[in-house]
Amino acid sequence: MTDQQRTGRTSGRTGRRARPAAGAVLLATVLAGAAALAGCSPDAVDGAGDAAADQRASGTPERLAADPLTAVRSAADITGRSGSAHATTELVTESAEKKAVFTGSGGYDYVKRIGRLEVQVPPGAATTGKIVEVLLPGTVYLQNSGAKVPEGKWVKLDVRQLPDGNLVSGGATDPSSAAGALRGAQKAEPVGTETVGGVALKHYRGTLDLAKAADATGGRGGDGLRMGAQTFTVKEVPYDVWLDDEGRLHKVVEVFTFAGVAGSKEAKDQVKVVSTTTLSDFGAPVEAAEPPAADIFAMKPTESPK
Numbered sequence: 001m002t003d004q005q006r007t008g009r010t011s012g013r014t015g016r017r018a019r020p021a022a023g024a025v026l027l028a029t030v031l032a033g034a035a036a037l038a039g040c041s042p043d044a045v046d047g048a049g050d051a052a053a054d055q056r057a058s059g060t061p062e063r064l065a066a067d068p069l070t071a072v073r074s075a076a077d078i079t080g081r082s083g084s085a086h087a088t089t090e091l092v093t094e095s096a097e098k099k100a101v102f103t104g105s106g107g108y109d110y111v112k113r114i115g116r117l118e119v120q121v122p123p124g125a126a127t128t129g130k131i132v133e134v135l136l137p138g139t140v141y142l143q144n145s146g147a148k149v150p151e152g153k154w155v156k157l158d159v160r161q162l163p164d165g166n167l168v169s170g171g172a173t174d175p176s177s178a179a180g181a182l183r184g185a186q187k188a189e190p191v192g193t194e195t196v197g198g199v200a201l202k203h204y205r206g207t208l209d210l211a212k213a214a215d216a217t218g219g220r221g222g223d224g225l226r227m228g229a230q231t232f233t234v235k236e237v238p239y240d241v242w243l244d245d246e247g248r249l250h251k252v253v254e255v256f257t258f259a260g261v262a263g264s265k266e267a268k269d270q271v272k273v274v275s276t277t278t279l280s281d282f283g284a285p286v287e288a289a290e291p292p293a294a295d296i297f298a299m300k301p302t303e304s305p306k
Contacts (some may be wrong), residue, residue, distance in 0.1 A: 006226050024285065046098040049267070062246040064202060068188035071247060073216075076179040078247040080110040089172040096262055096268050100124075100255040102171035106133075108287035111178075113137055116288035119171040134288060135174045138220030140166050141291050152221075153297035165227025168256055168273045176278040177224050179249050182241060184213025184225070194242065201242040201250055208237045208254075232256050233270060251278045 039288040062078050065071040079085065089104040100122045108115035132143040134154075140162075142152045149155055167173050180216035194203050210229035214222035228229040228237070234257040242251040253276045261269040 038108035052118040064245050064281040068190050068204050072182050072185040072188040075243055075249045076183050079179055079249040082248055083111055084109045084286045085279040086281040087175040091172055092274045094272045104172040108175040109286040115175055116173050116290045133170055138223045149297050154291040154295050156296050160223050163231045165224030168226040173275040173277055175277050178252055178284055180217045181208055181213045201244055201246055203242050205240050208239055232258050249279055278295045
């Protein structure tokens with residue numbers, strides 16, 4: 001089952017030092033760059049979800065795989081077959097200079113392939129207050145994304161317009177992409193069993209490859225993962241994940257690293273982003289809808305959202 005049916009934000013500044021830990025500055029930067037890009041093609045459609053649909057129809061119960069690597073790689077598909085989930089997010093950006101923390105909440109509907117998050121922006125960032133994000137495979141809509149965007153209007157972006165594929169640049173990782181990244185797991189070691197909210201969860205730790213995750217996901221859902229694979233400077237992405245006895249994803253922590261100074265590999269110029277996504281209330285209804293065309297704000301190529 002592809003990420004289109006189940007289940008990605010960093011800014012690569014060019015030529016000068018980014019303000020890497022001032023999180024929403026990343027968002028303003030990628031929006032400014034995206035405004036100058038040409039539009040991309042519509043969502044691709046594939047039929048890779050047929051096998052998963054057959055399994056749902058058969059009523060076969062899900063079970064956590066005994067092999068750790070298989071369990072981790074299967075988590076996105078199994079979670080997607082739950083239908084929907086409530087999501088909370090935390091994204092911490094940290095460099096040698098600054099640290100910023102973003103928190104968000106919302107949900108993702110794996111059947112309709114759409115999610116919605118409200119992200120709280122910390123003081124001192126380019127955008128203040130709350131960013132509302134509507135997430136679809138390969139596309140993100142942003143509200144309150146910059147001073148030049150009228151109140152109540154949305155900016156529509158193709159994730160291929162964002163250097164990190166929308167994995168961290170908006171202050172949160174799309175819940176579908178956070179899960180989809182696990183398809184690229186290369187190492188998975190069992191840590192132990194932990195009880196969270198009365199549920200016994202298996203904890204695994206390892207590293208993942210975003211490029212391989214993108215290939216395994218396919219379709220538009222893999223686009224953001226592929227962009228992140230090109231942008232992040234640490235290619236073996238560390239992760240921790242907690243799965244229940246059915247193999248569903250309850251929590252995942254992924255650590256992304258990018259250069260605050262374009263092209264630099266020096267440790268002092270690296271920005272670490274720790275992204276935590278927590279899922280709960282599997283199967284509960286999720287309120288998320290694509291914004292109407294009349295509410296989409298089109299910036300001119302020369303405009304910046306700041």
